Amino acid sequence: MDHRAVPRLVVAVLLCLAALATGCTGATVQGRPGASGLRDPYFPRAGNGGYQVEHYALDLDYDPADGELRATAVLTARAEQGLSSFNLDFSGLKVEEVRVDGVGARHNRTGTELTVRPAEDLEKGEVFRTEVDYRGRPKPVLDPDGSREGWIATADGAVAVGEPVGSMGWFPGNHHPSDKATYDVTLTVPNGYEAVSNGELASRTEVDGGRTAFAWRSREPVASYLVTAAVGRFEVATGRTPSGVSVYHAVSPGEAAGSEAALAKTSDIVEWGSRRFGPYPFGTVGSIVMPSETLAYALETQTKPVYSGAPDELLVLHELAHQWFGNSVSPKSWKDMWLNEGFATYAEWLWAEDHGGVGAQRRFDAFLTGDTSVDAAADNDWAAFPPADPPGAEHISDDPVYTRGAMVLHRIRQEVGDEKFFDLLRGWATDHRHGNASTADFTAYAQRRTGHDLKKVWDVWLYGEGRPKAPR
Incomplete structure (x- = not known):
């Protein structure tokens, strides 16, 4: 053997080993x-x-x-x-x-x-x-x-x-x-x-x-x-929000009368969300309202949420909040669903708080105590599992992902105060606009943006098992 060739042979072998996953035949790396x-x-x-x-x-x-x-x-x-x-x-x-x-x-x-x-x-x-x-x-x-x-x-x-x-x-x-x-x-x-x-x-x-x-x-x-994609004999209504976002509603005729009041809030919700969460992330907004028997749920399909039957105001608010949280800032994996649903649920709480309804603190307390006189859903099983760790694919849309996810956000608000909290919401939606983010991305961002150590919030409310107690 020519010992002068040994280094070249070693290099060739190492390169081939490094490229095994891509295939290696002689000196050629294949797809x-x-x-x-x-x-x-x-x-x-x-x-x-x-x-x-x-x-x-x-x-x-x-x-x-x-x-x-x-x-x-x-x-x-x-x-x-x-x-x-x-x-x-x-x-x-x-x-x-x-x-x-x-x-x-x-x-x-x-x-x-x-x-x-x-x-x-x-x-x-x-x-x-x-x-x-x-x-x-x-x-x-x-x-x-x-x-x-x-x-x-x-x-x-x-x-x-x-x-x-x-x-x-x-x-x-x-x-x-x-x-x-x-x-x-x-x-x-x-x-x-x-x-x-x-x-x-x-x-x-x-x-x-x-x-x-x-x-x-x-x-x-x-x-x-x-x-x-939707096909039907829809009644179509178009318009524009005060800030210039185009509006397009497609409504099944049998649902038109029942949908009118809630869909009329679309422009108000977009303008309110733009103040709370930062600029609306898309150039258009609207809805697709299917006959009530079509689906068992609504979905935040981008720019035009799909409703099965006439929606109410809070449902429209929830699906439009997803345009910021879930659609513009999308999850990196399905384990991050609480970043969609917890945020949209908390948007419902904020909308009510800003429009003369039940404040977020009172609603948070109602879920802790099961007070259905404040919120009819207060006795749901919101503590069944940590929102960041559903027990299986069949549970990624269960109550903890929505309600306890919203409660995580309220706990952050309690810890850092309103000014830093709302700056956090706007910053999160703006800095991750049209991208993807994970729970780990959010927890790191929240601590950096607010300047607070939120480890106890994550340990107890986001990842903790069992029913958290009221913070002291």
């Missing part, structure tokens, strides 16, 4: 498969590794008469590693063809995973375009807590809702809240129907065959569970 899930603590198969989506263009053709969806999804993404294959989360519908950068790609389905193998490996940092043609009659996705999501057909249309993983039931994607993207959604439906999605209506065009194409555009990033 490797992207992960089929992001190991979310509650939904480990949700999302996919190896790439980040930058933009979705969804072209959806739907006829309520036969319930069939004919669609093309175009994903523009950036490879975060060399990729020999990558996965998309997709459930139920038939895939007809897949192309990567215009070239046909091999693909196969296993459960809710669509694996795509490009004709050539993708390089790290490469921006690539994936097109998926698909069709079928979408079926609802069953949530771990038993609720339905995904594409839900109605008597005269349909609505798509996605929290937590239902969006995979109507379009292929990287369906985890940590991968946010911008969207263009075009819905083509028979004349006489309205079709609504997130963001702003870019165009409304009559096309061949007695159909109309509605093109919607979301310029700000959206987590895929917050994307919606």
Whole structure:
């Protein structure tokens, strides 16, 4: 052996070992498969590794008469590693063809995973375009807590809702809240129907065959569970808030009268929220009100929350508060749900406090004592588990995530005082605007922003087991 070659051999071996995960043949490092899930603590198969989506263009053709969806999804993404294959989360519908950068790609389905193998490996940092043609009659996705999501057909249309993983039931994607993207959604439906999605209506065009194409555009990033599409014979009302945010309400005719008073508060809520939480994070706001039997819940779909039946004022307030907390500042994982729901619940308390209702302190005390004369929900099981640590996927929307999450915020307010507390709320929403954040991000930010040691609040109220006692 030529001993002069030993150092070079050692270096080559070390480089090869370092690159084992990407494959190593001689001196060439090959692409490797992207992960089929992001190991979310509650939904480990949700999302996919190896790439980040930058933009979705969804072209959806739907006829309520036969319930069939004919669609093309175009994903523009950036490879975060060399990729020999990558996965998309997709459930139920038939895939007809897949192309990567215009070239046909091999693909196969296993459960809710669509694996795509490009004709050539993708390089790290490469921006690539994936097109998926698909069709079928979408079926609802069953949530771990038993609720339905995904594409839900109605008597005269349909609505798509996605929290937590239902969006995979109507379009292929990287369906985890940590991968946010911008969207263009075009819905083509028979004349006489309205079709609504997130963001702003870019165009409304009559096309061949007695159909109309509605093109919607979301310029700000959206987590895929917050994307919606709705088809129906809606009554549409438009306007603008005093600060210039465009308003678009789409309401099922049978729910119009019952919705009128609550939806009329939309502008007031946006203006109030902008004072309390910082500037409204989107260019448009509104609602989609479906027939009451459609869903068992409302959802804060970005810019246009979906309501099943006529909402009341507090429900509208709650879903619009999510536009700051949950939509603009989105969770890094589903374990961080209290950052969505605790904040939106506390926004309800603040709205009441600012509008002559029950003050937040009195409501906090009522939950501690179970005083239902102050709040009808005061005897709920809000202490069943710590809000930052639900016991399983079926519990991420349970009472502790909402109520005890709100109580965590009130405990911070008690510790630091109103001036620092409201500065914290505005700072959190502003500094993490259009991004993602975890519970650890929030606790560190809260201590840094307020200058207070809040460890006892975290230990007792955020992570502690059992029912906390009233602070002294």
